[in-house]
Amino acid sequence: MKRLWAPWRIGYINKAIAHKKERCIFCSKTPARKNDLVVTQTPLSRVMLNLYPYNNGHLLVAPLRHVADIADLTDQELLDLFKTVNKAKQLLSRTLKPSGFNIGINLSRTAGAGITGHLHVHIVPRWEGDTNFMPVVFGTKVISQSLKELLKILRKNLSTKDKG
Structure with missing residues (x-):
């Protein structure tokens, strides 16, 4: 079995634990602020770039309402x-x-x-051979594009259908 290792995520997890009392990253983001990395949103959901991606294009989709479990969503949400x-x-x-x-x-x-406090769905694009020796040998994941550059391209490529 092959594994997609993401050892750098432990820093992100520990940071999230340490800052639990701060505002939720999903609730505090808005498409109006470029640094928030919001690609688009509907009246009930938001699409964001992951600040700590497993791969280029790693998106997070979250309901706007702060809920922890899928069972807490309304049928409409x-x-x-x-x-x-x-x-x-x-x-x-x-x-x-x-x-x-x-x-x-x-x-x-x-x-x-x-x-853990705000339900979200990970969408991770994959390519043949997208894992290589860098994470294993150097503990470094190579992401081929900056988040700001990718955000600009994704927003440009949004169609009317994508916007909800």
């Missing part, structure tokens, strides 16, 4: 969340042309969630 996940995946397909995706939700710290 659940439908909007997964329609938004699908639209975000299509945007990445058009823009970055990956050969596959990992899409998932980590519910609880035990399941790997770095942020």
Whole structure:
């Protein structure tokens, strides 16, 4: 079995634990502020670039309402969340042309969630051979594009359908 290791995430997880009392990263973001890395949002969901990506184009899709578990979503929020996940995946397909995706939700710290208080879906584009020797030998993940550059390209490639 091959693994996608992300050992640098422990710093992110520890930071999230230490700053639990600060504002939620999903609740405090807005598309109006470029540094917030919000690609787009619907009336019920928000799409953001992951500040600590597993791969280039790693997006997070979260409901606007602060809920910790998928069971806490209304039917309308659940439908909007997964329609938004699908639209975000299509945007990445058009823009970055990956050969596959990992899409998932980590519910609880035990399941790997770095942020446990606000439900979010990870969309990770994948390419053949996208893991190499750098993480193993040097403990470094090579991300081929800056977040600001990618944000600009994704926003430019948003179609009317992607916006909700």
